[in-house]
Amino acid sequence: MKTQPVVDFPAQDEKGPAMKGADCVVACLEREGVDVVFAYPGGASMELHQALTRTKKLRTILPRHEQGGGFMAHGYARATGKAGVCMATSGPGATNLVTCIADAFMDSIPLVAVTGQVFQEFIGKSAFQETDFFGMTLPIVKHSFLVLTAEELPMIIKKAFIIATSGRPGPVVIDIPKDVQQKVFEPVFPAQVEIPGLKPDPHASDEVLRSVLKMIEGAKKPVLYTGGGILSAEASNDLRKFARATGIPVASTLMGLGAFPPDDPLSLYWFGMHGTVAGNWAVCDSDLLICLGARFDDRITGTVSKFAPDATIVHFDIDKSEHNKNKTAQYPIHCEIGYALRRMNELVESGPFAKPDLSAWYEIIKDWKQEHPYPFSYKPNEKYILPQDAISALYKQTDGEAIVATGVGQHQMWAPQYYQFSEPRTFISSLGLGTMGFGLPAALGAKVAKPDKVVVDIDGDGSFLMNVQELATAKIEKIPVKIMLLNNQHLGMVVQWEDRFYDGVRGHTILGDPTNIGSPDNLDGIYPNFPEIANGFGIKSRRVYKKEELEDAIAEMLAEPDEPFLLDVLVPYTEHVLPFIPQKKSAKEILTE
């Protein structure tokens, strides 16, 4: 029988039986609730892999390139909000993770990267596969550890997960020399760890929050500018409530997509270089711009001085280093986003709060939405399948409920234009760093995290080829992602810029044979042959280029929920992503054709 203890004792440290350092790492990962690691072995990390074979609680997925593993962990983290874990050996294994770490840093994604390191006695001796990974990753990590004594492992791993997931999330590197992995010792698993430099989440005072509500009461043209911080804070519902309670239109960044439903009358969907006209113009003309968890990136602001020039800017962020970084905010508020929204919702409810009459503002926005059909529009082509057609058809056939990952380029912009995301964590894309090759591995990671969801990698032929080896992971690890390849035989986004700013001179942007460029009209020139590549990996595929076959082809791609599938959609390279605010221009100079 158990009775309630009289005193609440603090959680106690727990002593484990004697084990190798590598087994201790695995035990620690299990304690952190990790259920899958994406790990590629090598000399300095094989101890870890041997330990991974001895656990039943953890699934180990073998990518075919460390970068693939890193992006799988990233996709997993994006889809769940939990830390994604990837593992690689020392030297080249570790350096192959660098892009993934930089990517997670830019998009504030919780990623724990465990790397093997050479024996400590060889560190600094230019040993085989040795590189100073701790030093190399310093500017792109939230934090990093080089483990010098095995006894520190439990404490360090616990800290790593806290750091990666708390506050503004980010990547953490744990570099573990081989002798530490081999050391046999009795680990002590700490119940709590102290991280003196990690500050608790900041909360704004009621006085400050009331002053924001006061500004809202007096605003004529307010806009909420919402970013990835909403997703990190899991505050989508709080945002929806706040927007409806105050009546303020919502313009999202791509990072914040899904936090607010695009079909809501208050939605301006997403704005920025290729975002909606209404969204860009509303932000530009706003008199009160309330930014929640976004960072005034150049792809959002264009020329900073012309960005929302007449607005009073209120900037809520958990990270005060974002305040006044790119654009001066008159009211920088250092506060956790979830708290800010919940508390403001409470203050609105308890009152007094006079919801502003924004009917004139709604009329203006409505006109914009009619003038430039909302959210996006394009001219269909009679003959060819356009990328926009394919994405719209996919949207319809998946009822808008799929998780979509993308590579980088035109397709990355068309995907969120024509696939409308109404739930958080369903659009997974490399937005800050813009890493080509991200789509397939990120989709694989997301599918592992959410096996019941349809996961589609909308990719371009350039991006797809950069991590094409992960088709093997999809097949062998039985991860049934769908790949919809928008194959235009060019680096489409660069081509678009060449067309507009460089007289169409092709600076190495043709991906096939430049003397015989493939297209829907020239099937012989199509290079490489993606269906044959898929076939080589044992993955079903289909090529489609006739308009009337598109719907059927997408249906075939989606038909077998347990099979990965590659749909090679041949599209003309002549389409441009529109609207388009050229670099260093203002929202009002948006190009719509």
Added chain:
Amino acid sequence: MRHTISALVENKFGVLARVAGMFSGRGFNIDTLNVGPTHDPLYSRITITVLAEDETQLDQAIKQLDKLVNVIEVTHFDSSKSFVARELVMLKLKADASNRSEIIEIADIFRAKIVDVSPDSIVIEVTGNANKLRAFFELIKPFGIVEMARTGMVALPRGYKAED
């Protein structure tokens, strides 16, 4: 303008590299740098002086510094804060019997110490804030400085804050 920034950090390897990286990555040249453990061996204090024209950039660097997991606290000693700052400098001068006494005289005025003398050289130790050191260098330079080593500025806020 010269800025003095003091960071209380965890006394661990890699911390200095992280702190220095915050400045180098933004194109700031660190003018002086001092690192040493505090009375609590778990913590060290890093004092940095940088020349920065773009104050918003510097403000960014300081906020980023504060974000580092190993950094406990950052203080930016600007003109609005009352603080004491000192640096220790050692310099070797060319000196022989003909000008030695003149050098010692100047050193005395600045309460500098003669820590080594040889037939053709003299080593002086001088402590002070940036202004005092500048004045001292001005007077001593004509004698011919052979070598110089400096600790970098260290700074602490004053206990009594008259302006508060």
